[in-house]
Amino acid sequence: MAPAFRLRADLDELPAYVPGERPPAGAATFKLSSNENPYPPLPGVVAAVADAAADLNRYPDMAATGLVAALAERLGVGADRVVVGNGSVAVLETLLRAACVPGDEVVHAWRSFEAYPIAVRVAGARSVPVPLTADGRHDLDAMAEAVTPRTRAVLLCSPNNPTGPALHEAEVRAFLARVPREVLVVLDEAYVEFVRDPDVVDGLALVADHKNVVLLRTFSKAYGLAGLRVGYAVARPRLVRGLRAVSTPFGVNALAQVAARVSLRAEDALAERVEHIVAERGRVLAALAEQGWTVPDAQGNFVWLPLGRRALAFAQEAAREGVLVRGFAGDGVRVSIGDHEANDAFLAVAGAWRQQAALR
Incomplete structure (x- = not known):
């Protein structure tokens, strides 16, 4: 009997791309896990x-x-x-x-x-x-x-x-x-x-x-x-x-x-939305610094929490509080900049985490 067809053997060794977690159907959840623009497409x-x-x-x-x-x-x-x-x-x-x-x-x-x-x-x-x-x-x-x-x-x-x-x-x-x-x-x-x-x-x-x-x-x-x-x-x-x-x-x-x-x-509308996201990024960074976080210079539409081995624990805690973020095992957590309400929800989680860490 002829051997069954097989794909390239090295495909089994490919690292998996892990997309940002999606909210469960009907859940009141803020999705800050995929670096998406929080606003709808531009006018027209x-x-x-x-x-x-x-x-x-x-x-x-x-x-x-x-x-x-x-x-x-x-x-x-x-x-x-x-x-x-x-x-x-x-x-x-x-x-x-x-x-x-x-x-x-x-x-x-x-x-x-x-x-x-x-x-x-x-x-x-x-x-x-x-x-x-x-x-x-x-x-x-x-x-x-x-x-x-x-x-x-x-x-x-x-x-x-x-x-x-x-x-x-x-x-x-x-x-x-x-x-x-x-x-x-x-x-x-x-x-x-x-x-x-x-x-x-x-x-x-x-x-x-x-x-x-x-x-x-x-x-x-x-x-x-x-x-x-x-x-x-x-x-x-x-x-x-x-x-x-x-x-x-x-x-x-x-x-x-x-x-x-x-x-x-839609150049003008694009510039307005980008500036709003940049302003929200600045507000989030200032609040994180006030909470005691040290984060790398953020120039995208996201911030990075260098939590190391505690990254996935933070992501799980955030999900329990209705905020989906992207945890990278052993490295850190990436949090997309969303609208004002979503960012406030994330900051509440981050602040509570810092307070708990101080008590440990």
Whole structure:
């Protein structure tokens, strides 16, 4: 008898992506576990999507030509430097599959976005995690030292998810000077709209100055389109052509393309919502400091509590109080910035935890 068909043996070793916990049906719960925008889509988006739904029997524009053109105009680059995909994670997966062969290595900070090691392994490469510094930042010196002749790519996350600090211009340019030109450097700016650090790295300028830099961004966070999955990369035309060649056909659905284009036109409303989230982030950080917490610099739409081995206990306690947060076993807890009421509910849990800790 012929042996049964089996998938790749190494798939059993893939790390699991753990999504943020969802509220039980009908429960009065605040969901602060997935870094979602707490507000609905921007003005005009829902109506445009509803209109576009009448053509669901038709395939979308495979190259997302209109969206690419709108992004290129907004970013001040040529359309030949932009490629879109089914979320920035899908763009990253495509990039790694195109760049890596078995035996290659991909360097990234850890803890960072948990999809990185999964995408690396699926591409057939080996993940090389480099520990963060004590304050939750990329250790770029250690990452540069981790680059070997087998390194095919380096992944940078700014602001770093889940810890929060953004990378700085001077440190990244110094890092690039140490990385061989044949190594891809991917800068993931999923939360760039929320950054207020004056020293933050300029991803678009890096792409203009370095042929081996790829910039990733998304519509899931600031634009509030997490349910439609639209992300994009900005890179040199040669890299973009390669990405388009290996991308899944019709990878961005028609409704997502429409929603993203309308969202780009709602610039004033976007700025207002982002500023409100940033202000709430500042209020939450001030309250946490008053409670006695020490947290890393928060530049995304989330804060990080470095609780170590007590992370999951805190997440469970928060869930009992009706607040869903994202616990990372052995490391810490990431808490998304929600609306005022949700943030107050989290702060009540955090304050009670500190008081209990003081009594232990």
